[in-house]
Amino acid sequence: MEIPYTVSTRPDTGLWNAKVGIWLFLASEVMLFGGLFSAYIFLRLDAPPGMWPHGLLNVPVGTMNTAILIMSSVTVVLAWAALKMRRYRAYWWYMLATILCGVIFLTVKLVYEWPQKFDHFGAYIKPEALGNYEQYLGNEHAAAKGLPPRLEITGHLHNRAALNDPNIKDYEVALDPVNADPINPAMDRPHFFYMPPTDKIAKIEKEDVQYATMFLPKHSAYFASYFTITGLHGMHVLGGVLVFIYMWLPVSKKLYQRNPEHLANRVEVAGLFWHFVDLIWIFVFPLFYLL
Amino acid sequence: MNNPPDVSQDPKEYEEYAHNVQKHVRGYLMVGALLLAFTAITVALSYVDFGARKANVAVAMFVATLKAGLVAAIFMHLAAEKRLIYRILIFTGFFVFGLFWLIFLAWYDYPVFH
Numbered sequence: 364m365e366i367p368y369t370v371s372t373r374p375d376t377g378l379w380n381a382k383v384g385i386w387l388f389l390a391s392e393v394m395l396f397g398g399l400f401s402a403y404i405f406l407r408l409d410a411p412p413g414m415w416p417h418g419l420l421n422v423p424v425g426t427m428n429t430a431i432l433i434m435s436s437v438t439v440v441l442a443w444a445a446l447k448m449r450r451y452r453a454y455w456w457y458m459l460a461t462i463l464c465g466v467i468f469l470t471v472k473l474v475y476e477w478p479q480k481f482d483h484f485g486a487y488i489k490p491e492a493l494g495n496y497e498q499y500l501g502n503e504h505a506a507a508k509g510l511p512p513r514l515e516i517t518g519h520l521h522n523r524a525a526l527n528d529p530n531i532k533d534y535e536v537a538l539d540p541v542n543a544d545p546i547n548p549a550m551d552r553p554h555f556f557y558m559p560p561t562d563k564i565a566k567i568e569k570e571d572v573q574y575a576t577m578f579l580p581k582h583s584a585y586f587a588s589y590f591t592i593t594g595l596h597g598m599h600v601l602g603g604v605l606v607f608i609y610m611w612l613p614v615s616k617k618l619y620q621r622n623p624e625h626l627a628n629r630v631e632v633a634g635l636f637w638h639f640v641d642l643i644w645i646f647v648f649p650l651f652y653l654l
Numbered sequence: 655m656n657n658p659p660d661v662s663q664d665p666k667e668y669e670e671y672a673h674n675v676q677k678h679v680r681g682y683l684m685v686g687a688l689l690l691a692f693t694a695i696t697v698a699l700s701y702v703d704f705g706a707r708k709a710n711v712a713v714a715m716f717v718a719t720l721k722a723g724l725v726a727a728i729f730m731h732l733a734a735e736k737r738l739i740y741r742i743l744i745f746t747g748f749f750v751f752g753l754f755w756l757i758f759l760a761w762y763d764y765p766v767f768h
Contacts, residue, residue: 378738386739390743393746394750397754401757404754426693436686436729437682441683448672555697638725642725642726646715648718649696649714653697654707
């Protein structure tokens with residue numbers, strides 16, 4: 364069966380069909396991400412003071428990934444324009460660049476960013492025990508500066524067995540810079556460059572800990588929404604890359620030779636999806652990395 | 655910025671058409687450069703203390719909305735699109751607004767930290 368109106372416009376809508384289809388799909392996508400973003404807003408507004416972490420993500424890496432996604436949006440629109448001008452070779456190269464950008468984005472996420480989180484440890488201290496850890500938390504300093512209280516000690520967990528072994532009575536943590544030197548005014552605000560855990564080791568009694576975990580979704584509302592939203596976004600990037608690979612393979616050249624405008628329309632529709640994925644990231648990046 | 659017109663079937667008009675698309679390509683590159691610049695600005699502004707965190711959030715969201723507007727208007731061709739698409743988007747906007755509105759109503763039902 365021939366699918367109608369892939370190239371020519373349908374008289375009643377004034378559009379070829381796939382364009383209406385993709386916009387209806389994007390409308391549903393807006394609702395999908397809208398639900399998650401509104402959950403984020405709700406969780407964040409209701410977070411008690413000190414319970415919404417700042418500066419835990421790597422800003423230069425996030426900025427780089429943002430730039431990569433923007434550049435891929437440019438290359439995909441250039442690929443489409445190349446097809447419109449009937450320059451298949453240029454199209455092929457722009458498409459390859461787009462695919463590579465998507466692959467780099469996903470690789471950075473899955474090989475670097477997420478595993479680094481899984482390897483990072485945080486322990487929320489019980490309210491009554493906060494005073495015992497003042498040397499790591501610097502809450503007097505924070506209160507004097509009008510900063511939110513620090514309730515958590517973070518860093519690299521040396522004795523990982525402590526997470527599951529009830530016989531181990533304390534966590535040995537190589538402290539993050541903010542906990543190693545909490546009254547240093549330089550630690551009042553998050554840094555642009557990632558600062559790895561220091562050599563300074565703190566022993567945190569399990570008795571004093573309210574809740575301790577690696578930086579997994581269960582760590583906090585922050586990480587739960589971070590992994591959900593960036594995970595869903597990542598799956599969209601993966602979907603886009605797979606579609607682009609199909610359009611880049613020789614099988615699509617056959618379509619180009621038969622009807623170049625049909626391929627151009629396919630690329631336009633896939634491109635619309637890709638720009639939408641870019642658009643989502645434009646909001647994800649500041650909300651999770653910067654604010 | 656208008657979108658390139660559909661390709662003419664007439665080969666005589668084709669050369670003029672290709673030239674026309676070429677002009678748009680320059681626009682796309684400029685928008686890409688603008689988006690990269692705005693990204694740098696967002697990052698830089700997040701390290702400026704605007705007095706309250708809420709102010710920083712507002713500034714960052716303002717820049718992000720500008721960027722999203724550029725992507726939607728130019729890359730997604732919404733600056734000049736057919737009426738049906740706008741109609742779909744008006745519906746979407748209405749329901750998204752409702753979604754966020756419900757969240758705020760729920761938030762005011764829980765006067766815990768505000």
